[in-house]
Amino acid sequence: MSKNHRNRSGLSSSFLKFQKRGPLLSLSFNRKWKGLVWLFPILFALSCRLPYDPEIPSEETSVLVVEGYLDTEGTKSELKLSRTVSLGASQTQNPVSGAIVEVVAAGGDRFGLIEQKAGTYVFEYNVQEAETYQLEIQLPTGERFESKPIQPLVTPEIIDAGFIRDEEGVEIYISTQGDEQADDFLWTYEETWIYRPRIRTSYIFDEQIGTVRTRTDEDQNALCYKSVTSPDILLETSSRFQDQVVFQKTISEIPKGDERIMERYSILISQKAIDQEAVQFWEILKKNTEDVGSIFSPLPSLIGGNIYSLDDSKTAVIGQVSMGVVRQIRIYVNLEDVSPWGYVDPQFNDCVIGEEAVMRNDYATIFGNGTIVPARELMVGTTIVGYYPADRKCVDCTLYATRGLPDFWEEKD
Secondary structure, three states: OOHHHHHHHOHHHHHHHHHHHOHHHHHHHHHHHHOOOOHHHHHHHHHOOOOOOOOOOHHHOOOEEEEEEEEOEOOOEEEEEEEEOOOOOOOOEEEOOOOEEEEEEOOOOEEEOEEEEOOEEEEOOEOOOOOOEEEEEEOOOOOEEEEOOEOOEEOOOEEEEEEEEEOOEEEEEEEEEOOOOOOEEEEEEEEEEEEOOOOOOOEEEEOOOOEEEEOOHHHOOOOEEEEEEOOOOEEEEHHHOHHHEEEEEEEEEEEOOOHHHOOEEEEEEEEEEEOHHHHHHHHHHHHHHHHHOOOOOOOHHHOOEOEEEOOOOOOOEEEEEEEEEOEEEEEEEEHHHHOOOOOOOHHHOOOOOOOOOEEHHHHHHHHOOOOEEEEEEEEEOOEEEEEEEEEHHHHOHHHOOEOOOOOOOOOOO
């Protein structure tokens, strides 16, 4: 039992003290604890707490959420519209499609955002940072929302980015320097990595020809790519440091053996300067995320932001939209850069190639439904007479990732 655990109960340490002082103190010990016996049932009852399942008004469980940082130099940026869902729901939010979204300059120019996928609206304009803007939203329901005036910020350049290999794994970092206009920073990132199946095969059963053939580039399943966006809220105030230099700020930590560096890993880091109002919003959101587990779980009145309803001031909305110059940098980490790495995925522990080959007459029966695939050829002389089988889950990377080289991907030198 740990020391901290003993101190929390208060019993073990007291008991040890009485034991050390011997039998003369046994009477006083008994009297002392007799007086507290009546507390035990109460403490026991309090320890059996029921789950807290508050009743939240229905209007608080379908609140509009607006999130985005719009780049002013033409870099593609996204604004996301969604609605919160009730606590305990299987999904954290519902995307809002079909909205009319525009950025309106103080001078009157209007810049429409295009919906690229459900709830995601793309802004891709080069606009003046010296001007003030407002975001206007009209939902398919007719509800209208608007942002407070937004003054774009020019984000300082990224000084450096890289990684450090230590006993725990790999730490991705970034360094930058703030200035009089940009003191607070928000970082986001997108990770992409090569994903390989446990067993690689170049064969496929083709129903059209009724036999096994060699895979083409179009149906290869041994090389895929996984991509995820940053789940964390990364903030920093540069004025906390000498000369406002933020040195090697941790962006992501990859534990040793993680699949992201099974072969080659890439991370695109976006650095964004934000104002004080945005800092407060993201700090509250960060705290709620860490304490509750989802940014959409707390009541919206506790979060706020710079978006409000034009139709009803009492309508709750969560949202913080900022504008400015986004600075980006991409780095790569190769397996050989961090070896030994020790990647092992337990879900593939039972992946083996069958010991008994499937012969030609049984191809359609065994390989026809796609759950079992031809993995290795059985040769008699120079002729293939059958194939040793394997489970598709062990062979097909498309079950876990996406086939096709990303546009930005750079091969190793």
